[in-house]
Amino acid sequence: MAKTQKSNSSGIENLVRVGFFLAVRQVKRSNIWTNVLIVSIMTLTFLNLVIVSGILVGLIEGAVTAVKSHYLGDIFISNLKNKSYIEQSSQIIKAAQNLPSVEAVAARYIETGKVESDYKENKKRVTDLDESVGTSIVGIDPKAEDIVTGLSGLVIEGDYLEENDYDRVLVGAMLLKKYLDFDSPTFPVLQKVEIGDKIQVTIGENVREVIVKGITRSKVDEIDRRIFFVDKQLRGLIGRNDYNVDEIVLRLAPKTDPISVKNALIGNGFDQFARIQTQEDAEPKFIKDMKQTFALLGNIISSIGLVVAAITIFIVIFVNAITRRKFIGILKGIGIHPKAIEMAYVFQSVFYALMGTAIGTFLVFGVIKPYLDKNPINFPFSDGILVATASGTAIRIAVLLIATFIAGLIPARMVVKQNTLDSILGR
């Protein structure tokens, strides 16, 4: 035999070389609109995979962020169960202020009470029911509170409190009919209250007529059913002269581990006087549950999306291969290795998936996420953002590529496996 035997012709390297050559030609010479369609499907599939679960998780993340930034802060200190306020408040505040990683401290006085708006006109008869609304009445240091929770930014009508305001209050939006668009016996509301109106606040024996200076809204129910006084006045109203408060909220420097701060405070023995919690500890249980539920839901939806994607690719490649059955037969007939032909199809499907994920990744991180960060979706209990992490996205890309690989390989193999001559002759 004169001819040199090519020993490596069916080596993996050569199969890849031939498979790649064929794949490139097939993609390049197939109809542009076919390519656009397939890449669009892959892009949508990828978006479905990333965005649906990302928004579900983001919905909760938004609620968590709101609770954290407007209510709990990074460290939340409250009274012990058997006490009505935090003993040694001043020492705790001082100690917290001296910790280097604590950026700001806000203390709050909290009393339960009730509020009425139509106490003058509406009470025609003595037997009429009291139309008051139960609420939390909170005394704050306007400056400190604003630094820690940004309360001034939550004022949607009127103005924020100033240090020397007297008989002027902020009212949470969920106490007002105007802002609570559903009727619920658990959320009684004041009927008609505008900025500058007088309302009557009752704490225990004390009754006070005050002016509504501003209305706050945060999407955290806890805050939106509160009435805020300047702390000086409230202290007088409730007769608390020892400066002991009910909530102390700490804002930490970025990247501080809240647990270390919590431990530092506990190390000082303050846990004898107060409950010291990180934001995560203090997070309401329903939010923890919802976080898990939504992550699970997101994963279920993603999995379905993935299966749909795999089936789509399967169909695309199957149709592609079956319509080329004759040419696959010819290629095999002239001695092209079946594995090289399979690879051509796998390369094609992976190429489409890569294009789809590339465009999808760009859309997610270049367009949709920045947009939603700026314009969160307005859900009733949170500002929904899109949670899409680099690692989570990378995992989804990897999973999509693996699914694509398999979904491309199976139909290609089904067609390539068919009898060569039958394929060529179309029998």
Next chain:
Amino acid sequence: MIKVKGLVKKYKSGTLELAVLKGLDLEVKKGEFLSITGRSGSGKSTLLYQLGLLDEPNAGEIIINDQDISKLDSTERSRFRLNELGYIFQDYALVPELTAFENVFVPLLMQGLEKKDAENQAVNAMQKVGLSEKLKNLPSQLSGGEQQRVSIARAIGHNPKILFADEPTANLDSETAETVLKTFLDLHREGQTIVMVTHEPEYAALTDRIVLLLDGTIGSDKRNH
């Protein structure tokens, strides 16, 4: 070069069994240009598929180049086709997404040749069939005769030991058919072994030897010179 003994090929359709080749014996010498004729349905294509390793006979022996083909598994048969045989299908059988040049180039690439060598060999083959101007045309941009010549170029690109052609002129007008046949005669002059199925007595007359298929065996076997 080719030795066939007692070749049997049967087709089953339902309960009926049709024996197309019934113990056929044939020998082809190196460098011979052989034509196979016979009426339609006599089994010419069937015979060529067996010789070209595209199909497996029910019984009999095929020895090509001292190698017993029946002992090869499908991967070895595939490699044998790639390296030793050239096959020209009746309907050209070009791959539509590949240009004329690429159709010829792919099997060479598959052989594991360096890209440059494969390119040179493909261009050479295209030159031999007189199509070096149309390398970049897709099959759809070629005439029937040109497509057939590309399919010849693909079959001869790797200098096969034997070239099989199933009615290579069937779909061509007589002028184009003659060009194609001239290409075969040129190849034959260079020593190429060719087995060609044809209906046309005038083309058969140009070959070394005419074998007539009749009733599943060789009806007659005539030497022309």
